[in-house]
Amino acid sequence: MRRISDWGNYPVIEAETSGFDSVEQLRSRLAEPGELIAYGNGRSYGDASLQSRVVLTRRFDKLLAFDETTGELTCQAGVLLADLLDVFVPRGWFLPVTPGTKLITVGGAIAADVHGKNHHVDGSFGQHIRSMDVMRNDGSIITCSPARNAEFFNVTVGGMGLTGIILQATFRLRRIETAYIREETVRAANLGEVMDGFEAPGEWTYSVAWIDCLARGDALGRSILMRGEHATAGELVNPSHKHAPLKPGGGMKLDVPFMMPGFALSRLTVQAFNAAYYGKCRSGTQARIAGYNQFFYPLDSVGNWNRIYGRRGFTQYQFVIPKAAGREGMHRILERIAASGLGSFLAVLKLFGEQESFISFPMEGYTLALDFPISFKAMELFKELDAMVADYGGRLYLAKDSRMDAAMFARTYPNADEFRQAVAVLNEGGTRFASLLSRRIGVTG
């Protein structure tokens, strides 16, 4: 038995853990009856990969095939996106979709159907999967794709590991000329301005805003909107960049070596940090060439930054509300968060593009993600926010959640009941895929 948690260190549980190097080994693990769930790299925030018995997937991490002409890659599901970038960026290829950390597995990316800064143009990670192999609870392997075993494919993408263990996947990487991003940063004085920025014609491939969720009044929603494109070789100016255009700078630099005491993160420190960050960005539009690590993964440069929140842990409240309700809804929700004074460092705002899927989180609309240290007051606030999110037709992201109840899930995910039934059918037999998350939100009994 060992103590495990996901990224928010809430909850922390005792679990029996085991990895596997081969399909046969995994099959023998599944032959033992009881409940279990796949654990990728534990970068979901709550309890999605927690259970008294977990199967660690990280050792199952081989690259199986790559087509240099099309960028089509087949790899095992335990490989980290970080490892793919290390191998393929120097060869001129990038991920089709990446979240704000590269320290996640391909299996975790599919199971949560993760989104990135290009969702409005390229959709979610799952929309790029051409085919995948999944081991079911009886040890059989299903090959599925949008055309083959499509129902099973659709319930597995975004299905949070509840249909089986994803073994391998095939998807296409995108061509890049350089490891750099041409970035434009715009300071927005309030929520209206940043939303205008998101909705302005002339699409950028990547866009996201850091928003100061403690600012109030006329400054409510003041933000820094960041947009980017992969830089072409001709756009590089720095001689060292030009000399090695596919060699990025900036990896891991700092580390938080131990859990910080609870008082380190007070409202005042957060307010000061947010004000300094906002003030650092001059008004108007700034342009620069940034390494891809700086642009996509600023948080990865501080190892174990989750320890800043101390032993009590933290959670991320991420919701989406439909675009039509976005302006009013986001305004009201932000007002409530700012008044509570509970939100922490800069929150992330993004406009998603359209997405039709069975159980995935994204829908066309505004999504806001912000971290909260675990506290009774925060839990009380979330209940109020849940009601507002649901009233505006929105929902919460399962990969970030550690406290939503079954009623909220049933009310906000249109296919919640069909999903529960599908998982029940797939779970018939000895072994059942279930997590603390699936039990809490009523998907498994």
Ligand SMILES: Cc1cc2nc3c(=O)[nH]c(=O)nc-3n(C[C@H](O)[C@H](O)[C@H](O)COP(=O)(O)OP(=O)(O)OC[C@H]3O[C@@H](n4cnc5c(N)ncnc54)[C@H](O)[C@@H]3O)c2cc1C
């Ligand atoms: C700093 C940070 C930034 C983030 N930014 C974003 C973002 O911008 N966009 C976004 O969408 N997400 C974001 N996330 C969330 C993260 O991308 C997802 O939670 C992702 O699923 C984590 O993958 P993992 O490999 O760590 O899997 P885990 O967290 O271990 O597991 C996540 C889920 O995937 C399932 N799973 C894992 N491997 C398999 C497998 N082989 N077969 C079947 N099921 C499997 C687990 O059972 C679980 O349900 C962020 C997380 C962090 C810490």
